[in-house]
Amino acid sequence: MSHLFTGAAAAVTTPFINNAVDYEAFRAHLTFLKNNSIQSFVINGTTGEGSTLTSEEKVNCLKIALEVAGGDIPVIAGTGSNNTAQTVAASKEAEALGVDALLVITPYYNKTSQKGLIAHFTAVADAVNIPVVLYDVPSRTGMTIEPETLKILAQHPTITALKDATGDFAHFSRLQAVVDESFAFYSGNDDLALPYFAQGGHGIISVLANALPNEYQDLYEKAQTAPKEALQLHQTLFPLVDALGVDVNPIPIKVLVSHIGFGEYAMRLPLVPLEQTEIDKVITQFDLIRKDG
Template sequence: MSKLFQGTGVAITTPFNNGTVDYETFERHIEFLLNNQVKSLFINGTTGEGSTLTKEEQIKLVETAVNVTNKRVPVYVGSGTNDTAASIQHSLNVKAAGADGIMLITPYYNKTNQRGLIAHFTAIANAVELPVILYNVPSRTNMTIEPETVKQLAENPYIVALKDATGDMKYVETVKSLVPEHFALYSGNDDSFIEFLNRGGDGIISVAANAIPYEFQEIYDAYQKNPDQAGDLFAEISPLIEALNIDINPMPIKALVTYLGYADGSLRLPLVALPPHETKAIIHVYQQIKDGIL
């Protein structure tokens, strides 16, 4: 069994126009990403403000992405919630819209235990019958998928990957030692991309790649031949990754993609736009990287 993808996946932003989803701009952004060598798209996740989109908007975004990509890269969709039954129904709708797979977050607020996680993810995977990427992001859900839990879930034929946003390389190493070879591991943190690859990771699901997709894929490709060169390339973009940490995702990246013409600067409450001086600082770093100054 082959990995879902190797290299750079992009957790794509969702553009708005006067409060409604701007599907035309979304299409242009996808084409930009495809033209810059990305290997997969992730729709309706944290960066895409999925929790503030209606179900109708989410499905139309999936249909749009599937149509634009036209099988050039796979399209994965964040379809998990803290309600197992609702997650199953929405995931089935996502499947009908043409998604290649789904990404499932750990339940939040009514958080469960590890046995509950196994039951939750297994029920969704078996009902939907699409490739499943588990999403471990305890900073947002206050819950971790323990390595032994990942090991058990990896026995399910539909559960084939993990996006890990813990930043804990010991966790990554432990999971890597427990799962079968075909099970893919993707970094959910831009700043630990190289370290994640050092631990045997298969790629990244990136936020910053919304703006610098080619650079991320270049780093991955370089790493396969010369890790030191990849490290040098990563050092060149690190100032932008740091600049994008000025506030909570996706507020900073939304400011940058607006500058690039792939959003209008707006977010849906409770998220708010960055103040002008912070936006200016991010754009300044981006321009320096593109001009080869940094």
């Protein structure tokens, strides 16, 4: 069964310079990712600081991503919000630009019920003709997509996948039981990538793949054919994954994206940079992996 992608997608960061988007660095970073095994670009999501980008900036980022992808890998646009009408409008605009799929988060802050989730996601899916990837990240939204809700949503022809950032493997099993093999599951947690693959996950929408795209695609492929080698790679990557937990995403990963040459280390408020001692620790762990590699 064909899925939108298998393996490692990058939840792409957005570089800034003087608080404006650095489109040159953005294009260079995307080119690096494409040339180093990444299977999909996810643009304007949490890691891309989509909540602080203007509509014009989001459109510009999508246009550049589509140009770099060149039809070779899918471009997935983060269009979700806690406003259904706004989400529908953003989704239709992204579709008109030519993106391959949409990533739509569960509503946050005002939240909703499971019945409301069905109505929200259905309204978005009814408005477009491209795949919709549901995004479940309860640590940021305060709610979770329940199995019975997914069972109903997965019957919609354009709702084809879920980015699962719950970190709950029992919940993952319950979700798997209510859909067929055509539905794809992508991990949203770098620290749980290997066990997620082992349980049948089809890939990952990764933060760390911004800096280590080859390694995360390799981890997925080894998980399918060489589990011992996959475990070794997981253990190599884990200290860096652990180090990135020093602050909220994308503050730490932007250290590494800048370190490898794609823009300044900068983000928009309310996010603030790490202290230098924390920056040094993250870079040290990253350089150890590159040295061993």
